[in-house]
Amino acid sequence: MKKTLFFVLLAAGLLNAAHLAVTEPVAATVDQSGVLDLGLVGPGQKLEIVADRASGATSTIGGEALWDKLSVDADSLPQGWTREDGRLYESPMRAFVSIARDAPDGDYYFNLKAFDEYEGAPTLIVECKITVSKNVLDVAIGEGRVSAGVGQPAVFHFVLKNKSSAADSFKITATGIPGGWVETKRVFLPHNSNKPVTYSIVSSEAGEYDVKFNVESLSSDAISSNITAKLRAERDLYRDMQATSHGILLFPSVQQAVYALFGLVTNLK
Known part of the structure; x- marks a missing residue:
């Protein structure tokens, strides 16, 4: 029982420490509790999101764990939007979101995921906000x-x-x-x-x-x-x-x- 509790607390600590350092199109560092505001985007446009591999979490083999891939949760996208995930191990990491050409003006949300394959950092899910406007x-x-x-x-x-x-x-x-x-x-x-x-x-x-x-x-x-x-x-x-x-x-x-x-x-x- 004590061993199980230890691993639960360890995983929670790793997740709490993990973050995503985004460099484009905005500069921001967010964790699982934050919302990443990606700014203004027009209908039909393709948004590129760029982030560093540094996770902020401690690796199980020592040092800081590195994210291995950035992806967009397809199930979280508004209807008519599409995604393009980044490549495994690319640095910096990239992911793309294409807004529907007929998307009405307004605020939209979707989830971005940072994944670590080998070093023990739990997958980080970050909520993203986009404001769609024709006035860009x-x-x-x-x-x-x-x-x-x-x-x-x-x-x-x-x-x-x-x-x-x-x-x-x-x-x-x-x-x-x-x-x-x-x-x-x-x-x-x-x-x-x-x-x-x-x-x-x-x-x-x-x-x-x-x-x-x-x-x-x-x-x-x-x-x-x-x-x-x-x-x-x-x-x-x-x-x-x-x-x-x-x-x-x-x-x-x-x-x-x-x-x-x-x-x-x-x-x-």
Whole structure:
């Protein structure tokens, strides 16, 4: 009876001492009694959770026991969510959770498990919280109005901010130009980061246009932002020369040096 009680108390002590040191997407150390708040995530996004192998528990062979695998309890996931467990013995440990594309905004919970294969640390189960929101993207534009010559690139400057705890890729498109050329640009943003981005438009017709820019997540079209700016396309030699400083799109390579010089001269004023 005393021996059984000893092992029960030993296991309880090991479990109480064990913890999980998470490094991404948040830095936090949690034990079985805590809740790991993983922050804001958008519908359809894939969240990566990274943690150290150190367990805080004493190994049965001496020293500190190491976790051998990080996994997500599939039974604890909300309906429509999926998981991808880490590999055995990888360092640091990783696990992934993909949020359902149609997940409504709100708070959700699931369980994360840290497992030790040989050193005697009991499996640690940590409750995780995620706040799902479509509002994980901010877009700011540098200039509300850009002028360029007809047939020359007008360059717009943006700052994209990913407020999500999940990394994501976004595509930028533009409408409102009657003719010419617009690009579809893809931008990768790590979690909780921002990035300056340039976007070029070429108008084949003179005039002033309201250009509508759309920035949309590749994970879900529910995550998007629209912003409007003005483009003034002008026909005059000075504008044509000045616009060449933004890049040569329409001229043969043998003429690039000449147009580069035009752009330099017109921007010296």
